[in-house]
Every structure is written in C-alpha cells, then in structure tokens.
Amino acid sequence: MKQSTPLLEKNGDMTAAQPLLELNNVVAGYGPTPVLFDVNMTINQGDIACLLGRNGVGKTTLLRTVIGLNRPESGSISFDGQEITKAPTYQRARKGIAYIPQGREIIPYLSVLDNLKMGLSASGKKARTKGNGIPTEIFDFFPMLNEHLSRQGGLLSGGQQQQLAIARGLMCEPKIMLLDEPTEGIQPSIVQEIEDTLRRINQEKGITIVVVEQKIEFARKLAQKFFIMKKGSIVEKGTTNQLSDALLQKYLAV
Ligand SMILES: Nc1ncnc2c1ncn2[C@@H]1O[C@H](COP(=O)(O)OP(=O)(O)OP(=O)(O)O)[C@@H](O)[C@H]1O
Numbered sequence: 001m002k003q004s005t006p007l008l009e010k011n012g013d014m015t016a017a018q019p020l021l022e023l024n025n026v027v028a029g030y031g032p033t034p035v036l037f038d039v040n041m042t043i044n045q046g047d048i049a050c051l052l053g054r055n056g057v058g059k060t061t062l063l064r065t066v067i068g069l070n071r072p073e074s075g076s077i078s079f080d081g082q083e084i085t086k087a088p089t090y091q092r093a094r095k096g097i098a099y100i101p102q103g104r105e106i107i108p109y110l111s112v113l114d115n116l117k118m119g120l121s122a123s124g125k126k127a128r129t130k131g132n133g134i135p136t137e138i139f140d141f142f143p144m145l146n147e148h149l150s151r152q153g154g155l156l157s158g159g160q161q162q163q164l165a166i167a168r169g170l171m172c173e174p175k176i177m178l179l180d181e182p183t184e185g186i187q188p189s190i191v192q193e194i195e196d197t198l199r200r201i202n203q204e205k206g207i208t209i210v211v212v213e214q215k216i217e218f219a220r221k222l223a224q225k226f227f228i229m230k231k232g233s234i235v236e237k238g239t240t241n242q243l244s245d246a247l248l249q250k251y252l253a254v
C-alpha cells in the first residue's frame with residue numbers, strides 16, 4: 001500500500017495541492033541589470049495560472065528564467081521536487097517544461113510536419129507514433145495541422161502558427177507548458193479554439209499551464225489562478241474570481 005503523504009494527512013483532502021514549479025526570491029535579468037526582483041511564485045500540479053502585467057514588467061523574462069534562457073543572479077527555482085536553478089535549458093525541457101515563446105517562433109521554411117518533429121528532438125524522447133512519427137493525439141487536439149502537414153509553417157495564418165507552436169510544445173510530453181501571449185494578434189474565432197484546446201490539454205492530460213496574457217477575458221475564462229507583476233516583482237495573486245476591476249485598473253490599465 002502506498003503511504004499517504006503528510007500533506008494529505010494534514011488536510012484530509014485527497015485533492016491537496018502539490019507544488020510543481022516554485023520560484024524563491026529569484027533575481028534575474030540581462031547582463032548586470034536585474035529585471036526580476038525577488039520573484040516568488042508557486043504553481044501547483046494541474047493548475048492553469050495566468051501571469052498579467054503591463055508591457056515591460058518582466059513577464060517574458062520570468063518565463064525565460066524558468067526555462068533557463070536567463071540565469072538567476074540569486075534565488076532558486078525548483079521543478080517537480082528537484083532544484084533546477086543552474087540546469088541547462090535542454091535538461092529543463094527533458095524534465096517536462098515546454099516553452100512556447102512570444103511571437104511563436106516556428107521555423108517558417110520547414111513544413112508543419114518537420115516543425116512538429118523538432119518538438120520531439122527537444123525532449124530526447126521516442127514517441128509512440130504511427131506512420132509519420134507524430135502521436136495521433138496531437139491531431140486530436142489540433143485537427144487543422146493534419147490537413148496542412150506538408151505546408152511550410154510560414155504559410156499558415158497567425159492563429160494556425162500559434163496552434164503549431166503549442167502542438168510542438170506538446171510533442172515532448174511536458175508536465176508544464178509556459179505560453180507567452182498565445183493570443184497576440186490572433187482572430188477571435190481562433191482565440192476561442194486555443195482556449196478550448198488548452199483547457200482540454202489541462203483536463204485530459206493533466207498538464208499544468210502558465211500563460212502570460214494581455215487579453216483579460218481570455219485569462220479569466222481559462223485560468224483558475226492569477227499573478228500580477230509590476231516592475232519585475234509579483235505584487236498580487238489569487239484565484240481568478242478574485243481578479244477585481246480595481247486590481248485590473250491599478251495594475252493593467254494603460
Ligand atoms: N534581450 C534583452 N536585453 C536587455 N534588456 C531586455 C531584453 N529583453 C527585455 N529586456 C528588458 O527587460 C524588461 C522586461 O522585459 P520583458 O520582455 O520581460 O517584459 P514583458 O512584461 O514580457 O513585456 P511585454 O508585455 O511587452 O511582452 C524591459 O525593461 C525590457 O526592456
């Protein structure tokens with residue numbers, strides 16, 4: 001019999017939250033000037049969390065620091081029970097962190113199929129697949145991609161490129177997906193599709209999601225938790241039903 005964990009015993013709650021990603025007093029930036037100051041953030045297993053804040057407050061830098069593209073000057077990051085503060089980016093990807101950068105960054109001259117295959121090589125895993133090497137579930141989440149497999153990535157619409165970027169992140173069977181403004185510049189019908197697909201990925205695969213967003217309504221509908229950044233620090237957090245107009249006005253209105 002598996003022993004119950006102290007947390008479960010203490011709360012008597014089988015759904016007690018387990019931390020998956022923790023940042024403790026993280027200071028990071030580009031070169032000598034810090035952009036993040038004492039960032040503390042805990043993302044629990046299974047959460048969908050949104051990270052909000054005005055332009056330039058450090059949202060992208062925070063995600064880059066989690067995946068290892070920026071190195072903390074001080075503080076620590078742990079993921080899935082292990083400290084990863086100094087781990088190289090490829091090891092973080094292998095441990096199950098997928099990063100879908102702002103602006104999507106698919107390879108425009110490669111086909112949709114080859115863009116997807118790049119997700120596999122990032123993970124170092126051999127996927128269970130049929131035929132073309134792509135797990136069938138990828139096309140279950142993104143049926144559009146199946147219709148455009150041989151198309152150059154750069155010829156897809158912005159919304160389709162975003163879906164390709166998310167699908168590529170999913171290829172490495174991550175435990176967490178970090179998405180930086182997945183709805184930026186995308187038409188409303190595709191924004192809705194992306195919202196529905198991310199929710200399904202969370203519910204059906206149990207993948208934890210952190211999404212940086214400017215579209216408050218999208219963030220409110222998709223996420224259960226929110227974090228607000230100001231000048232490189234997290235200044236407010238809570239559940240999205242506590243995301244009041246006063247908070248939005250104070251930290252997000254331009
Ligand atoms: N490559 C870089 N080199 C030096 N400074 C940078 C670099 N990228 C970003 N910065 C600075 O770091 C700060 C935070 O930028 P960051 O891109 O993390 O903000 P953001 O919240 O993601 O903004 P946005 O909403 O516009 O995407 C800004 O002052 C920015 O000028």
Ligand SMILES: [Mg+2]
Pocket residue numbers: 059060061102180
């Ligand atoms: Mg950004």
